[in-house]
Amino acid sequence: MDVERLRMLRELAERGTVHGAAEALSLTSSAVSQQLKRLQREVGVELLEPSGRRLRLTEAGRVLVARADEVLAVLDRAHADMDAFRTTPRGTLHVAMVPSAAIMLLPGLIIEAEAIGVRVVGRDVDQTPADAAGLLADYDVVVVDRDEQDVSDWSPRIDSTLLFRETLEIVLRPDHHLADSDRVTLRDLAHCPWIGVGVGHMVDDVLRSLAVQSGIPPRIVQRVNDFRVVERLVSAGVGVALLPRYTPIDAGLIRKPVDGVDVARRMEAITRAGASTRPAVAAAVGILKGIAERATT
Numbered sequence: 001m002d003v004e005r006l007r008m009l010r011e012l013a014e015r016g017t018v019h020g021a022a023e024a025l026s027l028t029s030s031a032v033s034q035q036l037k038r039l040q041r042e043v044g045v046e047l048l049e050p051s052g053r054r055l056r057l058t059e060a061g062r063v064l065v066a067r068a069d070e071v072l073a074v075l076d077r078a079h080a081d082m083d084a085f086r087t088t089p090r091g092t093l094h095v096a097m098v099p100s101a102a103i104m105l106l107p108g109l110i111i112e113a114e115a116i117g118v119r120v121v122g123r124d125v126d127q128t129p130a131d132a133a134g135l136l137a138d139y140d141v142v143v144v145d146r147d148e149q150d151v152s153d154w155s156p157r158i159d160s161t162l163l164f165r166e167t168l169e170i171v172l173r174p175d176h177h178l179a180d181s182d183r184v185t186l187r188d189l190a191h192c193p194w195i196g197v198g199v200g201h202m203v204d205d206v207l208r209s210l211a212v213q214s215g216i217p218p219r220i221v222q223r224v225n226d227f228r229v230v231e232r233l234v235s236a237g238v239g240v241a242l243l244p245r246y247t248p249i250d251a252g253l254i255r256k257p258v259d260g261v262d263v264a265r266r267m268e269a270i271t272r273a274g275a276s277t278r279p280a281v282a283a284a285v286g287i288l289k290g291i292a293e294r295a296t297t
Contacts, residue, residue: 003075005039006068008032009047013065017054089283092119096135097143098202099124100227100247101267105143105163108291109284118280126225128200133158136272141284145244147205148264159276161285163267163292166244168206169255171234176254183259186214193239195230196220202265203242213261246296267292 011021012032022032040047047061057065085091093113097106102124113120125142127135132144133155143163154160170189172179178188196218197203204223211217221239224230230241231249243249244265269285276282 001039001042002035003071005035005042006064007072008035009039009061010065010068010072012036012048012055013057013062085279087279088117089113089279090117091280092121093140093280093284094138095120095122095141095143095284096125096127096139097122098127098145100244101143101145101163103248104246104295105288105291109287112287112291113280113284116283118283120284126201128198129202129205130200132270136270140271140275140278140281141288142270143267143288144270145202145265145267147202147209148266149209150205150266154270157273159271159273161269161271161289163269163288164296166246166265166267166296167257168203168242168244168263168265169257171231171241171243171249172254172256173234173237174252174254176240178256179254181256184256185259186210186216186261189218189240189258190216192219193221194218195222195224195233195239195241197225197230198223201225206242206263206265210258210261210263 008021008025011024012018015021015024018029018032018036022029025032036048043060043064045060046058047064048055049058050056095106095109102122106120106122106124110120110122123139125135127142127144129144129146129150132142135142136158148165170184178184178192181188194207196207207218207220222233224233227243227247230243231253233239234241234253235250242263243255245255249255269288271281271285276285
């Protein structure tokens, strides 16, 4: 049964005449009459019968009007729900973040989003920038880090929002021969063993950028993606490492900027193109920007 024809039948029941129903629906009387006849053919029983110059509902017609009220009420509630989704943040969002971003951003995102009616299901995913776009098949928002020197554009199917820029610094043991130096240059680090990360990950991209700038390739002795393990290896004297400024490290370690070069990562939130028209997605990205600003100032 066609919903609009059910609506016409209900209007006829309420207004008492075809003319009254037509006026309420901004239609002509003939159009309403034709549609009501089609409705009768659809259901296979008489819904209307003559009563003088008017039409009145048969018993079957009155039963169908009662059911039409139920159907139309449900549809009205469904429309209201959809309007709310278009105008008010609500529902569930699936969010993936590189682990170092999850430490900084995920707790606050979950709490602040819940306060406005959005449930965040978060996951830390050890992703490369090349992998990030593919994650949007399963996640609404993906937070990824990239070497600042990487100026390649995302696909037109992806929208990107810069959350923050973060300098990367050398992490050393307190007894390292460079620990007391006022300045640490790439040349000073030329013969140091390095703890790197997997090929394609942000820190490895930065180390490659440094090698291009200085002409001195780093001597990588270990590749570990978990920054917590990296700092343990630095503490054990395995080598030096490059870590983002806001990443928590062991209090016994020393951070130093690389003198003469500016190395940094960009943290970005990416979504499918147009997804920000969903209030929940737009709200989540806005919350992430606010948390990032507070964490980096």
